[in-house]
Amino acid sequence: METILKSKNSLFRSDATQKLMAFAGLIALFVVFSIASPNFFQFSNIIGILLATAVNGILALGATFVIITAGIDLSVGTVMTLSAVMTGVFITVMGLPVYVGVLGGLTTGALAGFINGSIISRMKIPPFVATLGMLYIAKGLSLVISGLKPVYFNDTPSFKEIAMGSILGKIIPGFEVPNAVLILFGAAFIAHLILNKTVLGRYTYAIGSNEEATRLSGVNVTFWKTAIYALAGSFAGLGGVMIAARLNSAQPALGAGYELDAIAAVVIGGTSLSGGEGTILGTIIGAFIISVLTNGLRILSVPQEWQIVVTGTIVILAVYADILRRRQ
Amino acid sequence: MTDSSLLELKGVSKAFGAVQALSEVDFRVRAGEVMALVGDNGAGKSTLIKGVAGIYSFDEGEIYFDGARVQIHSPKDAASLGIEVVYQDLALADNLDVVANMFLGRERIRKPMRLDEESMEVACTETLQSLSVTTLRSVRQAVAGLSGGQRQAIAVAKAVMWNSRLVILDEPTAALGVAQTRQVLDLVRRLADKGLAVVLISHNLHDVFEVADRITVLRLGRAVIEVMASDTSQQEIVHAITAGTLREVPGMVN
Numbered sequence: 001m002e003t004i005l006k007s008k009n010s011l012f013r014s015d016a017t018q019k020l021m022a023f024a025g026l027i028a029l030f031v032v033f034s035i036a037s038p039n040f041f042q043f044s045n046i047i048g049i050l051l052a053t054a055v056n057g058i059l060a061l062g063a064t065f066v067i068i069t070a071g072i073d074l075s076v077g078t079v080m081t082l083s084a085v086m087t088g089v090f091i092t093v094m095g096l097p098v099y100v101g102v103l104g105g106l107t108t109g110a111l112a113g114f115i116n117g118s119i120i121s122r123m124k125i126p127p128f129v130a131t132l133g134m135l136y137i138a139k140g141l142s143l144v145i146s147g148l149k150p151v152y153f154n155d156t157p158s159f160k161e162i163a164m165g166s167i168l169g170k171i172i173p174g175f176e177v178p179n180a181v182l183i184l185f186g187a188a189f190i191a192h193l194i195l196n197k198t199v200l201g202r203y204t205y206a207i208g209s210n211e212e213a214t215r216l217s218g219v220n221v222t223f224w225k226t227a228i229y230a231l232a233g234s235f236a237g238l239g240g241v242m243i244a245a246r247l248n249s250a251q252p253a254l255g256a257g258y259e260l261d262a263i264a265a266v267v268i269g270g271t272s273l274s275g276g277e278g279t280i281l282g283t284i285i286g287a288f289i290i291s292v293l294t295n296g297l298r299i300l301s302v303p304q305e306w307q308i309v310v311t312g313t314i315v316i317l318a319v320y321a322d323i324l325r326r327r328q
Numbered sequence: 329m330t331d332s333s334l335l336e337l338k339g340v341s342k343a344f345g346a347v348q349a350l351s352e353v354d355f356r357v358r359a360g361e362v363m364a365l366v367g368d369n370g371a372g373k374s375t376l377i378k379g380v381a382g383i384y385s386f387d388e389g390e391i392y393f394d395g396a397r398v399q400i401h402s403p404k405d406a407a408s409l410g411i412e413v414v415y416q417d418l419a420l421a422d423n424l425d426v427v428a429n430m431f432l433g434r435e436r437i438r439k440p441m442r443l444d445e446e447s448m449e450v451a452c453t454e455t456l457q458s459l460s461v462t463t464l465r466s467v468r469q470a471v472a473g474l475s476g477g478q479r480q481a482i483a484v485a486k487a488v489m490w491n492s493r494l495v496i497l498d499e500p501t502a503a504l505g506v507a508q509t510r511q512v513l514d515l516v517r518r519l520a521d522k523g524l525a526v527v528l529i530s531h532n533l534h535d536v537f538e539v540a541d542r543i544t545v546l547r548l549g550r551a552v553i554e555v556m557a558s559d560t561s562q563q564e565i566v567h568a569i570t571a572g573t574l575r576e577v578p579g580m581v582n
Contacts, residue, residue, distance in 0.1 A: 198441045202424075206432055209421035216415060217433035218407065276423035 062235030070275025077258030083240025088151030113233015117226030163245035208275025340389030367546035477508025
């Protein structure tokens, strides 16, 4: 009976070291930038970092599920854009209430993910190819539906508040944390619960760990894979609503490259591209490492081009550290 | 003897195109006994087992389970009869812990969607204890960190957890060392002692004679002999596997 009390979370114990390393890396970055520039560790700058992480973090949450199944979703960036455009169409063009537009954006993402999952699990097309196709489809649809022009939300000021308003600031005067940050942490908490406490999460790990054994154990792998991609699509849809609210407009040309930032965050956070391993906490830490780096280097006046070079280096180093850990 | 068989196959055949994998095979196993199924590569062992497990359907022949004629067309049919198969390499998901593996596909859910970890952990611990699988450090350990023998024990325990009545083990000791083979064979024996019917497929005749009560030899898709393990010897079984007859046993010579 002792074992019951002992170790609730040891299913993920193998990830603990990686998470610790990633977390230590994040702290180290904070310390270094704080020493290097007095402007870094300021309330407004920290809020800026949190806000900059919101969209990428939300996309990375969905990508975490997919990557744990040993899959990949290249379409999250352009699906985000399509969801933003659809939200714009619902609210601005069709004049529907804001909450209907938000739901429409989420549904758009979920639908794209559902199609991804169906193509992968029923037509047996590799995830890389299926979601590459969806990347183009969503990108094209965004341009077609928007008529190549941004959709603005100027007539519905409440929409912008979803990301840029501050419920916390109203409760605690002066503590103006934008809603986008709360939504990021709320979404991360929900993702964590789904991944660790539900059958869907359990099968996410099982499929990534040994798909054939999962099938032989009687799990309907086709159904659950589709559900997992649909979930990832829903997070992309949420990302679309967030970026539209933040920019107060849906920009149809935006979105390319976002999928790579999301994948980078997941990988830095210790999720293995070969599947079966990974955590939401790791992904959130990974997303913050990217935005702290970008922010800190900008404060130190390092040119933006070099920030991208540094991000790439960090991705490689993080994975190499993971490989070294496994060898031990 | 026939009336006490838990599973009985009568005259089952299976062809893949021009290849006759099984021809009119009779096979039976009783509750509480270990029946070894031996034969050379291509003798039809896997085909026979996959027919019982519902992965293939037999072309001809009848299946009786607990005395009643049954049809097995899918793994679900087999599972609902209480037939479980432990496959050689495909049984476990390495990254999941012992509890998650044992309940994979049959998780207990607390409303609304939450996994009932406590109850699964208790049931898992009880099952392992009842099978005297005691070498585990923790049931919350990832399966990847277990020894080959422990993994096989978990795979077997997973199969017997579901009130199964017939457990089929496909080469359970193939990849194991001496001590671990010992553990698994002891476990196989305990399953039969608990009243389950056990079918053991093995190439290792030493293992077979360790635990089996009876032995069925398949050769070129036919059941050439069925014999009590205590009435025969390794040499005779080898002869049956290669030549198709059992020498020097009175009343059993073809």
